[in-house]
Amino acid sequence: MQSTIPKGWIRWMNIVCGLFILYGLALVVMPAQVQDVQGAIYYNWPLGEDAYSQLTSIEHNYHIFLYGVIGGVLIGWSVLIIAVVNGPLQNGYRWAWQALVLSLVTWFVTDTLISLATGMTINGLFNLVSAVAFAIPLFALRPYMAS
Template sequence: MNSNQTFCWRLLIAATAGLMSFGLILVVMPGFTLQGFSLLVYASSAHLNTFGPEAVAYISLVHAVLGSVMFGWGAVLMFLALGPVRRGCKDAWWMFVVSLVAWFIPDTAYSLLSGFWQNAVLNAGFALLFAIPLTGLRSYVTHERS
């Protein structure tokens, strides 16, 4: 791995750690999560609280489930990044790319079709965090090394 590839690999580790951290925040900080998404979608940190206690409880459940799935997905991606991707395994690089595309397209499409463009912007930010290092590592994984 040359210095540019090492930098990209470290960015990939950081992006993956960020994904895992975001997932955990959704689980362990439900009040903060509600305020954050309320601010993102409605430009008011308290707007979701106007939905009533049952709706707020359900939204918190959905955030926690989403966060748990994100954390688990991130754990698998971290395993790939720390081992096979670091060794230059082309299949591991593709696993990253395919899993990100498989998340990004339906999530972003639904967000846009349902009028929640703010979530699509959030998705684009996450996708960019991964696209930069994965693009930088593409030449490194051209030849199978694992």
């Protein structure tokens, strides 16, 4: 393991995870407000103007439930990434780098495929931005990982 791992990339990933934790908390703590903004974007953009307002109260409640679940998963995943980044990855363990890359690729492919298959291309764009935010530091750190 090399001791000269650039700390800037570690900080970068901590900041990205921090933003995901804040977003996850918003999904859990204020799902109705997030739903008003995000729902309008997700429904009105691909389905036509004002499609979001046509959802029933049962559909709105189900979305709030899903936001809570997604928020909890996002928080948990981000906490785990922070632990791996600030421990084994920062210490140059290649397995940590590989685990992060595999986890992110698995998430990106599955989430983006279902997003595109259901016409939610805006979520695919969000996924792309998120994946790039992690890919840049991970690929910059790859040469520093022990074999």
